[in-house]
Amino acid sequence: MATIGEMGEFGLIERLTARLPQGPQVRLGPGDDAAVIAAPDGRVVATTDLLVEGRHFRRDWSGPRDIGRKAAAQNLADVAAMGARPTALLVGFAAPPGTDAAWADGLYAGLADECAAAGASVAGGDVVAAPQITLAVTALGDLAGGAPLTRAGARPGDVVAVRGRLGFAAAGLELLTAGRDGPAELIAAHRRPEPPYAAGPQARELGATALLDVSDGLLQDLGHIAAASGVRIDVESAAVPVPAVLGPGGLRHALTGGEDHAFAGTFPASAALPPSWTRIGAVARGTGVRVDGRLPEAAGWDHFRS
Amino acid sequence: MATIGEMGEFGLIERLTARLPQGPQVRLGPGDDAAVIAAPDGRVVATTDLLVEGRHFRRDWSGPRDIGRKAAAQNLADVAAMGARPTALLVGFAAPPGTDAAWADGLYAGLADECAAAGASVAGGDVVAAPQITLAVTALGDLAGGAPLTRAGARPGDVVAVRGRLGFAAAGLELLTAGRDGPAELIAAHRRPEPPYAAGPQARELGATALLDVSDGLLQDLGHIAAASGVRIDVESAAVPVPAVLGPGGLRHALTGGEDHAFAGTFPASAALPPSWTRIGAVARGTGVRVDGRLPEAAGWDHFRS
Incomplete structure (x- = not known):
């Protein structure tokens, strides 16, 4: 089995991003200093979560594809919960160098699958070596002209x-x-x-x-x-x-x-x-x-x- | 000393976000499912980095305020490197429950200071317990009508x-x-x-x-x-x-x-x-x-x- 450490940072990024489909809202995808995402509303909805192995997921209970889908879903749902349509995901992936590259492939396939289900794309991210697998997922979305749906608007009688x-x-x-x-x-x-x-x-x-x-x-x-x-x-x-x-x-x-x-x-x-x-x-x-x-x-x- | 574990997730978030100044580009700051940031250009520049203690910073070499400034700076610089003006930062903060709350205060003060230097605000984020301090920083920015400056446009004679x-x-x-x-x-x-x-x-x-x-x-x-x-x-x-x-x-x-x-x-x-x-x-x-x-x-x- 190939490990992500054997590929090095740039090799791993290339491998993982090569298979990520980019929707039309992604004006500039992975590979530069930053991504550029359409925000036609003139505002962007943005949320970020950290997921740490052992606390938020267990590799013996879930496969990489499900872990990827779940990590994406919890952030995409936060965007939708503002009344917005998800547009893009940025993913930070920290893992030990000995991690199987096929596991990383599965993770990113899951991230991409869930993005597709929500109408979004994985548009950028970062990979680093760390003792423990950690995912940092940021989701962006568009309000399409509407007011954001906050938690603060409930009124007696609703x-x-x-x-x-x-x-x-x-x-x-x-x-x-x-x-x-x-x-x-x-x-x-x-x-x-x-x-x-x-x-x-x-x-x-x-x-x-x-x-x-x-x-x-x-x-x-x-x-x-x-x-x-x-x-x-x-x-x-x-x-x-x-x-x-x-x-x-x-x-x-x-x-x-x-x-x-x-x-x-x-x-x-x-x-x-x-x-x-x-x-x-x-x-x-x-x-x-x-x-x-x-x-x-x-x-x-x-x-x-x- | 108070630890972040003693405060619990919601107490820590309240403590850390209460002091974060919000610029006019932040339409909705911390506290809801997601933040809402102005993106007047109709596109948003977005980048994310993970920083892991021991690999990207050492607490014995740098204080929390400098670590916060550096973590913010490397992402805000990525946004500026697209020719954009930084607008907002989202910060995921993972740390052992025994971490001194004053250290976390310093970290967020540094993040806010560097945002102020770049014209941006810390508009949202996440805090989780983890064995190792890890920062996930996402920066957003606005192109103000210009084309993004990629790495791909250099021409012979430049x-x-x-x-x-x-x-x-x-x-x-x-x-x-x-x-x-x-x-x-x-x-x-x-x-x-x-x-x-x-x-x-x-x-x-x-x-x-x-x-x-x-x-x-x-x-x-x-x-x-x-x-x-x-x-x-x-x-x-x-x-x-x-x-x-x-x-x-x-x-x-x-x-x-x-x-x-x-x-x-x-x-x-x-x-x-x-x-x-x-x-x-x-x-x-x-x-x-x-x-x-x-x-x-x-x-x-x-x-x-x-």
Whole structure:
């Protein structure tokens, strides 16, 4: 097997970038001091995350392609959660010189696959030697003339709705931790989230007043909207989608599990939400999040990750 | 001393971002799913680098403020090297939970200081726990209507010119490695480069045909222009600025030392270069880089870092 150390920095960059498809929004791709990306709106949405092996992913639990897809997805979802369309990804890749080059190939294939799913391209990045595999992913996006959907716009009287899977990734992680290998749908959801990227721009068109992607857990993330907007959010647990595959701990996972990158937003009560969105609660005066009228802790739902 | 682990992720983010000044180009700063940065040109210049402790910086050789300034500078210089004005920085910060919070404060103060020097703001980022301090820095910039200055536009007959210090950082690193603490100017240059950011947009106004910032060493970086442009670059060693402070190894450091982030570009022979730019050679048909007519290796100048 060839290692990335044998290729050297420039050889590895050439190998990894040669296969990256570049969409029309990439005006200048990898290979120069910086990339140039179209930003037709006149503003650019930008977010960055660090993922560290052992903490954010495990190579014995996930293959390189899934790790690449997941790393891309969590950043692309952050861009979509502003109501924007993702345009480009920049990827910093730190790894020990002895890392198998084929593993790096898989990682970048996954990054490119997820970009394609979101309409974006891997347009640049950096590779360095380090004792531990670390990914630094920056995603950019375009607002297409709309106002950014922040966490701060929820108003009393709004409805709360979600689009996308909740609790699947957490349930899959719990299974892997317990040494189990099924249900396959849950394991796969832990390895690779499937954020419904179109939900971001769609939420804006539907008149959303606040939006985010669920990365830390529904209750915790709704708490961010409540805090930023100065409102209370009331969740009806019976309205939260809990597919049977989630099993007996389904509601817990759906309320507290992160990493599925569903979208949760608030909308005027008059908004005509299509069936892809599920109404799960309402916005009221006050502070914090309630589940069926009680504080999540009192109801047995910890604010933090399950 | 307080550690960053004691503060938790959200407490640390709040502490670090509270002091970050936000310029008018930041339409939405830290605290939401993503930042929103003005991109009036309709395109955005973007670049990212990873810096790993032990490889890219040493805490026993540099304080946190200098490490922050240097990490910001190398990315802001990449943006300027496209002929763009830096607008914003996103910073991923990975560190052991036992890291002193005051060290993190210093790091972010340095990042903010360097942004201010370049006209940009730290507009977002991420903090995670990791065994080793790692910085992921993404810089964005605006082209203000101009064409990006790539490495690929040099033409036979052009002149080669540089603006900024050459060899200072490498000389400083050599001194530190040898256990010496002066000349102070060189040690300081290793700890904190001072890229002349205005040189990027200025080079474009002067009609530059290619531009980059010198990060790997003048000869190696000119080699990138030669390769991308399909030309030969002839350097006259007697024309390369070698201040006396560089000492007897001065020319070697100036030709092969990186990390000062001077700007090196090619210009039409008719360009009226102001005194801040020094003409050091010319572009000819052919390939590669020559120093006084000889290959750098033959002349004793290794292509790679001194």
